Amino acid sequence: MASHKRQETPLASLNGYMAFAGGLLAIVAGGLMLRAEGPIGILLVVLGIVVLAGLYMLQPNESVVLTLFGRYVGTDRSEGLRWAFPLYRKHKLSVRARNLNIPTLKVNDKRGNPVEIAAAVVWRVRDTAQAMFEVDSYERYVAVQAEAALRHLASQYAYDEGEDLAAGEMTLRGGAAEVALALRTELTERFEAAGVETVDAKLTHLAYAPEIAQVMLRRQQAQAIISARAQIVRGAVGMVEEALKGLAEREIVELDSERKAAMVSNLLVVLCSDRETQPIVNTGTLYQ
Numbered sequence: 001m002a003s004h005k006r007q008e009t010p011l012a013s014l015n016g017y018m019a020f021a022g023g024l025l026a027i028v029a030g031g032l033m034l035r036a037e038g039p040i041g042i043l044l045v046v047l048g049i050v051v052l053a054g055l056y057m058l059q060p061n062e063s064v065v066l067t068l069f070g071r072y073v074g075t076d077r078s079e080g081l082r083w084a085f086p087l088y089r090k091h092k093l094s095v096r097a098r099n100l101n102i103p104t105l106k107v108n109d110k111r112g113n114p115v116e117i118a119a120a121v122v123w124r125v126r127d128t129a130q131a132m133f134e135v136d137s138y139e140r141y142v143a144v145q146a147e148a149a150l151r152h153l154a155s156q157y158a159y160d161e162g163e164d165l166a167a168g169e170m171t172l173r174g175g176a177a178e179v180a181l182a183l184r185t186e187l188t189e190r191f192e193a194a195g196v197e198t199v200d201a202k203l204t205h206l207a208y209a210p211e212i213a214q215v216m217l218r219r220q221q222a223q224a225i226i227s228a229r230a231q232i233v234r235g236a237v238g239m240v241e242e243a244l245k246g247l248a249e250r251e252i253v254e255l256d257s258e259r260k261a262a263m264v265s266n267l268l269v270v271l272c273s274d275r276e277t278q279p280i281v282n283t284g285t286l287y288q
Contacts, residue, residue, distance in 0.1 A: 008129040008195070011066055011074025016055050016081030023051030054086040065091040065132050075128045091132060097124045097199050102146055104205050107154040109172065114209035117154050117172070121146050121187060122199040130195025138194045145190040153183050159208065172206055179203060240264050 030044025066073040066088040104118040125131045131138040157172045170178050187198040
């Protein structure tokens, strides 16, 4: 990001309670002196009004940007009743944390699949001078840049894992913490021009777009079935191996290669079938 010329300059204001008391005293004294000392009384009243005009109140986590005839003078972050030169123009600006809910956007992920994505961003003004003078409207700037950052983020990652991705590659659905960190990093870079910092950012909604949701659901179901079948087959092969090994070690029965193949086939059918098998009992010998 390019460097910015306008930076916040702290301004030390005066105690407003003392200024209020002084201005009120000047008005009272001037009112009492109007009959005896007319010009002096009028001067004191005017002076008191001018002093009171410089008062302003600041709440916690609130600041005021002061300008004089269009020139930036400084920023006051003091709390309570404060006083500054009456000709200063005062622009109050909150530095509290704020929430921005980015509405659900339809974007394309890394694969080009349309997905729906939304996020919540917590942000606050860090530099009041940049927020006031470097951008036209810092709140509008934050909203537009946050949406742009979310769209860019979604295009950098695939929605879910797949054979076309590298092993361990981060996805939107599987790497929630990493994706949130990447979003905060990009928001921080984009908000720098407006003097805004990102406190937190999280995805609040993530789903395939309706037009491909059913297709992707069937794809996920097929992958789950394949994975489950592969695990069942691995377990069945182990069980068959243990059965043949046990029969051979205990010398319960001797099987030739053909009968071993038949036994392996039958056991695999029984163990891998998704329905209950109906066994046929052979009352003769192994060869009849």
